[in-house]
Amino acid sequence: MDEILLSGRSTDICFRLPEPVDRGTLRRLVVDAQARLGAAGLRPEGAAALRMPPSLAYVVNLLATWRTGAQAILLDHRLTDHEVDRALARLTPQVVVAPVRSGGGGLRIFVDVTEGVTGYADRPAVSGHAVIQLSSGSTGPSKVIGRTADDLVAEVHRYTHLDGVALPGERIILLPSTVHVLGLVGGLLHGLHTGVELVPPERLAGDAVLAAIAAGDSPATVLGVPFHIGLLASTRPTGPLPQFKRMTTGGELVPAAVARAFTDRYGVPLGNMYGMTEVGVIGTDLHGRHRPSIAPAPGIGVREVDGELWVSCPASPYVGLSDPGRWADGWLHTRDAGTVEPDTGLVTVRGRLDSQVSVGGLKVDLTEVESTVAELPGVAAAVVVFDGGITAYVQPAGPLSEEMLDKLLAERLAGYKRPRTLHLVNQLPRTTTGKLVRSVDALRTAAT
Known part of the structure; x- marks a missing residue:
């Protein structure tokens, strides 16, 4: 991994934050971080949990963990203490890396972070994977996802064979979180491997993204999710942007109206990527020729079985x-x-x-949200659906208010997972066999 990610000339620029960070500087920072992690108890075949926002400190500690021969557990910094504690108890890292100071404001894409390292458990990693990610923040066995170093290296090489990715000497305007698979592999690892400059805009705002594109002369690809497409589609550029090469999006399907608004405004290809945390990129249409279809990525098999897509995966990715x-x-x-x-x-x-x-481009498992709601004190039963937003229908077991529910959930779920609408229902509808009904229409009727 080290040779794949940190090879190249010491003077090559890796990041612009907006100050340039070259490979020589990055290597020195990684070596220093490796010493700090080792002093705190990280050993080869151990694990380090990184509870950090996207930042240079996050990148440095991730690479230092791998350089040690240890496993990196990536914890989204927006998770609550409750969620993090559950993950740490299950995964038992040797050390935890978290900010002791951060600055730059909530809309910064890369945050200024000073990190601290604390010991946690003197145990080897729970698996031999190079990276552990939590899909939707759950710690259930089918939600803790591990990928080996060979698997990550294979995906990095897979990117180099995709027609339409950013090329050496070009720039990626990096919008998605590097904790999640699109930003991690499609942005961070691909950029470090190929010599593509990574440029996170100073703020998550349309004008800041356009300013990042205009700040250099080399071709720029914007990497993001459908939310970012909408953001740019609603932002009027103040001048021509000849550097703007294309935008590539991952995540959920892009509404046709949003795609049209974007291409009408900027006149550049809107590429599409389909992937999963478990296997990374599965297919692409980076030139926007086949929308909404995609072509399988090199080395990936895709089949349809009873209307469901199956993807080749040599071993179970679940821990x-x-x-x-x-x-x-x-x-x-x-x-x-x-x-x-x-x-x-x-x-x-x-x-x-x-x-x-x-x-907002982040995956949420409604089963996890529903389970959390149902376990709250004073709740007899709950059904969580997506009805224009996450919506919870709750049957109380005693005195209960929407305000109290919201307060309890704020302690247990990250903000993007919490229900936007709460309905207290005297009796949730059930089938004749006693199962809770999940029909949105039936739940709306019960709530009224």
């Missing part, structure tokens, strides 16, 4: 007990509805088959 409903016999069951064209191999994703939804 702990493996659900055969999610992975079996070398195939990951994506729980995405879709089709595969028999003649061209093009894949069309139709949407989710299960309870996972996307909120």
Whole structure:
């Protein structure tokens, strides 16, 4: 991993934050961080939990962890203490890296961070994976996802064979979080490997993104999620942007009206990527020629089974007990509805088959939210659905108010996971066999 990510000339620029950070500086910072991690107790085959916002400190500690020969556990900095404590108890890292000071404001994409390292458990890592990610923040066995160093290296090489990715000497305007797979591999690791400059805008705002594009002469690809497309589509540029090469998006499907508004405004290709935390990039249409279809990425097999997309995956990516409903016999069951064209191999994703939804580009599992609501004191039963936003229907077991529910949930769930609407219902609808009804119409009726 070290040779893949930190090779090249010492004077090559890796980041512009907005000050340039070259490879020589990055290597020195990584070596220093490795010494601090070792002094705090990190050993080869151990694990370091990184609870940090996207920042140079996050990148340095991630690379230092791998250089040690240890596992990196990536914890989204927006998770609550309750969620983090559950994850740490399950994954038992040797050290935890977290900010002791940060600055720059809440809209900064890369934050100024001074980190602290504390010891946690004197144990080896729970698995041999190079990285652990928590899909939707759950610690259930089918939600803790591990990827090996070989798997990550293979995906980094896969990017180099994709037609339309940023090339050496170009720039990536980096918008998605580097804690999650699109920003981590498609942005950070691809950029470090190929010599593409990574340029996080100073703020998460349309004018700041356009300013980052205009700040250099080399071609620029904006990497983001559909939320960012909408942000740019509603921002009027103040002048020509000849550097703007294309925008590439991952995450949920982009509404056709938003895609049209973006391309009408900027006249550059709007590329699409489809992937999962478990396997990384699965397919792409980086020139926007086949929207909404994508072509499978090199080395990835995709098949359609009873309307569900299955993706080739040699080993189960899940840490702990493996659900055969999610992975079996070398195939990951994506729980995405879709089709595969028999003649061209093009894949069309139709949407989710299960309870996972996307909120502002971040995946949220409604089952996790529902379980958290149902476990609250004073709650007899709960159903959580997505009805224009995360909506919870709650049957009280005694005195209970929406304000109290919201307060309790704020202690247990990250802000993007919390229900935007809460309904207290005297009796939740059930089937004749006693199962809770999940029909949005039936739940709306019960609430009124």
